[in-house]
Amino acid sequence: MSSAPRTARGRATRDRILDSALKVFGEVGYHDASIVRITEGAGVAMGTFYLYFEGKLQVFNELVEDLNRRMRHRMTQAIAAAPNRLEAERAGFRAFFAFTTEVPQLYRIIRQAEFVSPEAMHLHYGRIVDGYRKALAAASDAGEIAPVDPEVTAWALMGIGEIIGMRWILWQEGSDGAPPIPDDVFEHTLDFITRALRPDKE
Amino acid sequence: MSSAPRTARGRATRDRILDSALKVFGEVGYHDASIVRITEGAGVAMGTFYLYFEGKLQVFNELVEDLNRRMRHRMTQAIAAAPNRLEAERAGFRAFFAFTTEVPQLYRIIRQAEFVSPEAMHLHYGRIVDGYRKALAAASDAGEIAPVDPEVTAWALMGIGEIIGMRWILWQEGSDGAPPIPDDVFEHTLDFITRALRPDKE
Amino acid sequence: MSSAPRTARGRATRDRILDSALKVFGEVGYHDASIVRITEGAGVAMGTFYLYFEGKLQVFNELVEDLNRRMRHRMTQAIAAAPNRLEAERAGFRAFFAFTTEVPQLYRIIRQAEFVSPEAMHLHYGRIVDGYRKALAAASDAGEIAPVDPEVTAWALMGIGEIIGMRWILWQEGSDGAPPIPDDVFEHTLDFITRALRPDKE
Amino acid sequence: MSSAPRTARGRATRDRILDSALKVFGEVGYHDASIVRITEGAGVAMGTFYLYFEGKLQVFNELVEDLNRRMRHRMTQAIAAAPNRLEAERAGFRAFFAFTTEVPQLYRIIRQAEFVSPEAMHLHYGRIVDGYRKALAAASDAGEIAPVDPEVTAWALMGIGEIIGMRWILWQEGSDGAPPIPDDVFEHTLDFITRALRPDKE
DNA sequence: AATGAATGAGAGTTCATTCAT
DNA sequence: TATGAATGAACTCTCATTCAT
Secondary structure (H helix, E strand, C coil): CCCCCCCCHHHHHHHHHHHHHHHHHHCCCCCCCCHHHHHHCCCCCCCCHHCCCCCCCHHHHHHHHHHHHHHHHHHHHHHHCCCCCCHHHHHHHHHHHHCCCCCCHHHHHHHHHHCCHHHHHHHHHHHHHHHHHHHHHHHHHHHCCCCCCCHHHHHHHHHHHHHHHHHHHHHHHCCCCCCCHHHHHHHHHHHHHHHHHCCCCC | CCCCCCCCCHHHHHHHHHHHHHHHHHHHHHCCCHHHHHHHHCCCCCHHHHHHHHHHHHHHHHHHHEEEEEEHHHHHHHCCCCCCHHHHHHHHHHHHHHHHCCCCCHHHHHHHHHHHHHHHHHEEEEEHHHHHHHHHHHHCCCCCCCCCCCHHHHHHHHHHHHHHHHHHHHHHHHHHHHCCHHHHHHHHHHHHHHHHHCCCCC | CCCCCHHHHHHHHCCCCHHHHHHHHHHHCCCCHHHHHHHHHHHCHHHHHHHCCCCCCHHHHHHHHHHHHHHHHHHHHHHCCCCCCCHHHHHHHHHHHHHHHCCCCCHCCCCCCCHCHHHHHHHCCCCCCHHHHHHHHHHHCCCCCCCCCCCHHHHHHHHHHHHHHHHHHHHHHHHHECCCCCCHHHHHHHHHCCCHHHCCCC | CCCCCHHHHHHHHHHHHHHHHHHHHHHHHHHHCHHHHHHHHHHHCHHHHHCCCHHHHHHHHHHHHHHHHHHHHHHHHHHHHCCCCCHHHHHHHHHHHHHHHHCCCHHHHHHHHHHHHHHHHHHHHHHHHHHHHHHHHHHHCCCCCCCCCHHHHHHHHHHHHHHHHHHHHHHEEEEEEEECHHHHHHHHHHHHHHHHHCCCCC
């Protein structure tokens, strides 16, 4: 039976396992990620894994949850000071790409979740869209952006971010980690988004 | 050793296996799809599978290849008569959504390919982008659309199609198949794309 | 998934596994009986086990069922010609001890069932008692034996058979199998039973 | 290394572990009884177990030993005042059933011992039979009972007690413990025994 | 062309036991 | 005296693939 760590040592061990799981899931995928490989990466014995996690699936779900939270946190922080929606988009995408340069596994983990843990996946997208939709609705009402449908637009923007990041961050990943998104790609992406969102000139 | 079917009967068997594989991969995913399940679905014995395919991975690759070809064919056909790029986008997206309503598994199969067969995945996206990029470059040069970066724009559009279709086709899938995309979602999506692409008023 | 054998070869393999399971369960007990050991004893690979059985527990249950059926069959046959209940007891016990000399594992398997598969155990005892009770009730009514309570008496007789057989057959087991029950033990046992059952002299 | 408790506190801890072990072994059986579960039941940490016991097997043996001693003590006490063997049987069975109503686990523990610790099991049955045999031999010589074979008779009586108690005490066990044996079952059982033992009328 | 019995490496998971604290 | 984190051997079970028929 897994249980929460009761000591500082236990907490550290648990974190090392979670870190290792992120790397292994990101590298070889859920199915080819074996518990041994995860624990070896964490420098502990196999049984130790089960002191802290109920099983392979639970650690995966926890990872998705964790990444989602951290990602949204980073984006929220980045957006805070933006004077309007278009600036907010720029800051938000900047933050998103920066985050996934640090944790390129995010793309892979989410896409895997389709079969591994659909609930986790729906939660992930759902949480992002929820916030996005409200912000877009407000901006649309305020005339900061064109009168778009907030729901569809939120999904479209999310789809753009995902595929661009996948193409220019994840797929460029080398042994020394993922590169930042090229400046021109970022600008072209924002051009696209800006055109799609900016209010029509009267 | 697998080999090409020499008789009509053989061809039919092979097709039934491929059909079954599409269903099973789409339903439970590559890893949980067992050869027995695929062959049972095709109404043949397990050994028969290996008469026509070299293994599980090969059948997956063939499936991706096949879906990609059929999808592009449908889109090309649909676009043929379009008078300009914006109309072509409308027709192309219409065709794409129609195709994936028939074969919603496409979304799942492609997203799985990330780990199952990265080459197949890159080929899939690559082929689509290649055509897209050229068309966008031409349209951009011709002033039919705004002066966008063809590569980034192609990816962005693909990302939109994928996520919108996933959300409103795949995820709405019931026991009687996937529904067509709702009209308003389709229109909102095309509003978004149109705004992003239409040339600036001078 | 396990399934019934479809060919003669399959049937033979299944039987060999069942035989081996009986030996191994009887020798080291359910928990220390590993599937590998069972399959090695049957001369097949581990995976073969799962072609014919759903798991370790299922094979155990099947074994209990099988032993119970065979045992009751042997006893029923032996009793058939008995002129009265006391003779039937003699013939029945004779047959029971003969059977368990051939299959001394019976004692061990049943006693294990307490934890391994209580349902199987209840079924085992239940089936025996059912028949016994009816026979005793009839004999009691007919005045062939004393006016005993059939239920309690059935259990008592069963308890006697089990413990005497365990003591003088199972525990005497050597490498060359279990010995028959010593004649005097058998006679003493039947003396005891006879006294307990015979009608009071008027 | 385990060692005898040196303080009153240690003694109490040890007893709590033993109590918990009895419950757990009785409930889920030796193999499914985990040390954690036993220690949790005793309200101590896992490591504490090994301060007082050498291992799982040792605690099991100690339990068998303990139960055997307590059971025989209760029966000896109960029999002490009996005027003859038949009365002694009545008192002894009464005490046995009373004891196992308090500790129904006894049945389960003994039957498990077959594989867990054959020595413990033989010792258990051996000790009971030893006393029984002598008493029966004496009673037989004295003409208090029929001229039975003491050894076989001792085992037969033990077998009766075990199976009747199992059927009407252990198997009736509810969440609030085991019920006493029903009066009529007790009387029928003693009828059976009495008939089997009473001296022939001359 | 088709079958399905057989294989065995490899997976996730459990748990008695040790030992540093 | 007591703790609980850590270990790793051993377990049951799965399934892609082979091959005799």
